[in-house]
Amino acid sequence: MAEEKILVVDDEKEIRDLIEIYLKNEGYKILKASDGREALDIVKKDHIDLIILDVMMPNMDGIEACMKIREEESMPIIMLSAKSEDMDKIIGLTTGADDYITKPFNPLELLARVKSQLRRYLKLNNNPQNESNKDIIRIDDIVINIATHEVKVLDKIVKLTPREFDILELLARNRGVVFNIEKIYELVWKEEFLDSNNTVMVHIRKLREKIEEDPRNPRYIKTVWGVGYKVDK
Structure with missing residues (x-):
């Protein structure tokens, strides 16, 4: 069973709870936040392996939160958004997101994206030949x-x-x-x-x-x- 820790950030409780159910069934440990500021506080205090981050949120949106997280952290970030326009996707990816999925989404597709990003990230960080992680x-x-x-x-x-x-x-x-x-x-x-x-x-x-x-x-x-x-x- 997986033991990676995933932070789910969305202002809609129903979506947070839905994602939590699917990820917990795979053995992942889940932390939740309702906006970008709360997410930043959690990232500072805890080790997070992957973040699922909604774009449109009060207090601090996902784009700003992603930029601030990227100042210090390199874990995978998957952006969620109700908007499907290409410009929103481009903005999300250029601010540091690794992947992008639009609402409404299939939870199984999101789960597949999570597994893919974690495989890539953990392989990169556990590779002794990787120059950025050799120390x-x-x-x-x-x-x-x-x-x-x-x-x-x-x-x-x-x-x-x-x-x-x-x-x-x-x-x-x-x-x-x-x-x-x-x-x-x-x-x-x-x-x-x-x-x-x-x-x-x-x-x-x-x-x-x-x-x-x-x-x-x-x-x-x-x-x-x-x-x-x-x-x-």
């Missing part, structure tokens, strides 16, 4: 920016020491690979490991306290008993 590593709700040494958990910046960051980067770059304590120490500290050295364990514990919701039952950095540590695939 970004994502692990579910964790975003690791190698260039800026910044880590976000649920879109909140978490301050790590340089060693903690290096350990997280090592495990995140090699998801599924188990590293023993000796190997982690040699790769991160670049020194010979001593048998009595518990430095790695202390750093792992502190790292879990910062990024894990429940450090005693870690979701991200797993212990392979008798072997070492890993980040699951």
Whole structure:
């Protein structure tokens, strides 16, 4: 089942609820907003994978909201509009929308567009050869920016020491690979490991306290008993 988070923005409650029903049936997580301003607030606070954005809304319309979202975000945006004129479509797409669908629409067609945009977007962001994303590593709700040494958990910046960051980067770059304590120490500290050295364990514990919701039952950095540590695939 899908776990991507989709924001549905429309001033008509019936349309928001209809779209929610179809998307929830596919396993998507849904957030809803009734105008552009409310949508911007949600985008600032939460990680959104795709936005379905109505053009005609009070307070802030979809065109203006799309332009403001595009100043900082790159997730797919599908525009909805009751107007079918070519000029409206052109305006929507030139302000940063990825797709456009007119009302009344077939919910199954909208669902197909959503799946298509998400496939393209997620493939792009998970492609290690993509130059614009080569310094970004994502692990579910964790975003690791190698260039800026910044880590976000649920879109909140978490301050790590340089060693903690290096350990997280090592495990995140090699998801599924188990590293023993000796190997982690040699790769991160670049020194010979001593048998009595518990430095790695202390750093792992502190790292879990910062990024894990429940450090005693870690979701991200797993212990392979008798072997070492890993980040699951």
